[in-house]
Amino acid sequence: MAITLRKLDVDDLGAALGALREWQYEGAPMQLHPGDLGWFHRSGARATAEAVRTWSRDGRILAVGFLDGPGLLRLTTAPDARQDEELARRLVADVVTPEHDVLPAGKANVEAPMDALVLDLLGENGWDTDEPWTPLRRDLTQQVEDPAALARVRIEEVGPERAEVFVAVLRAAFDAPTFTVERWREMAAGSPYADARCLVAHDDQGDAVAAVTVWSAGPGKPGVLEPMGVHPDHRGRGHGRAISVAAAAALRRLGSSSALVCTPNSNVGAVATYELAGFQKLPEMRDRYRD
Numbered sequence: 152m153a154i155t156l157r158k159l160d161v162d163d164l165g166a167a168l169g170a171l172r173e174w175q176y177e178g179a180p181m182q183l184h185p186g187d188l189g190w191f192h193r194s195g196a197r198a199t200a201e202a203v204r205t206w207s208r209d210g211r212i213l214a215v216g217f218l219d220g221p222g223l224l225r226l227t228t229a230p231d232a233r234q235d236e237e238l239a240r241r242l243v244a245d246v247v248t249p250e251h252d253v254l255p256a257g258k259a260n261v262e263a264p265m266d267a268l269v270l271d272l273l274g275e276n277g278w279d280t281d282e283p284w285t286p287l288r289r290d291l292t293q294q295v296e297d298p299a300a301l302a303r304v305r306i307e308e309v310g311p312e313r314a315e316v317f318v319a320v321l322r323a324a325f326d327a328p329t330f331t332v333e334r335w336r337e338m339a340a341g342s343p344y345a346d347a348r349c350l351v352a353h354d355d356q357g358d359a360v361a362a363v364t365v366w367s368a369g370p371g372k373p374g375v376l377e378p379m380g381v382h383p384d385h386r387g388r389g390h391g392r393a394i395s396v397a398a399a400a401a402l403r404r405l406g407s408s409s410a411l412v413c414t415p416n417s418n419v420g421a422v423a424t425y426e427l428a429g430f431q432k433l434p435e436m437r438d439r440y441r442d
Contacts, residue, residue, distance in 0.1 A: 154208045154241045159200045167203050170212040175368040177408050180264040181286035183217055183227040186366025186375045188345030193334040204253055213238050222259040239268040242376055260438040270439055278439040285422050287430035289410045295400040302389035306353040306397045317349050320362040324380025350400045352394045360385035361394035370406030395428035
């Protein structure tokens with residue numbers, strides 16, 4: 152049967168998230184994760200659904216695309232469909248044709264697992280490789296150390312009654328005034344948040360100094376950190392390392408097999424922070440882009 156492209160509504164999100172959970176496994180290249188949609192859910196369920204596309208054949212979802220911004224399509228496929236030529240050619244045809252309502256005309260990026268045929272075909276269509284990103288992984292089969300032994304911090308798991316503390320740290324860390332408590336509540340209302348935790352680190356003065364959200368894809372599967380930030384008034388004191396270790400411990404409690412994070416190579420400080428927190432570099436990633 153032919154491959155079918157579908158733009159989702161809210162009721163369809165569960166199937167797309169289920170496919171993404173199923174496709175996470177140890178040893179997979181860095182790829183779109185249910186937590187990426189979970190973090191975007193701060194914009195609401197409808198906006199999240201409208202940002203997702205699926206490609207199916209014979210009723211089975213083979214690929215999920217996520218518009219993480221107007222010109223960035225984050226795309227992944229079922230593991231056994233990475234080299235499916237029919238699928239890859241259909242993906243490229245939909246990506247390069249604005250009328251198919253996958254990507255708008257103009258400058259755009261496509262992120263996909265580095266072993267996906269779609270990246271090669273985009274290159275044949277004139278899409279160049281963009282700046283490199285560094286994925287990092289921490290194995291969670293062993294007990295995680297106490298973050299308080301690395302820096303003088305207290306780790307708090309934040310719920311609705313303390314959401315403003317988490318929001319304040321991330322707003323400062325990313326200079327993101329649009330991130331509000333209301334948006335945190337939208338995020339927490341999404342189904343992916345059932346497998347997520349928000350953590351805040353407090354220093355020995357009681358100040359909230361760093362924050363992270365972790366997302367599990369289910370027991371025995373990799374989880375992700377998205378996002379992690381340190382308050383600009385408290386940088387350079389080991390708080391990023393401590394909150395990253397706390398994130399790994401939280402994912403281990405959720406049953407995750409490993410903790411993953413990805414950051415631009417140019418963000419040398421972030422790469423170093425994650426390495427100090429016990430994360431190891433994986434092969435770099437590069438988007439395909441057109442001007």
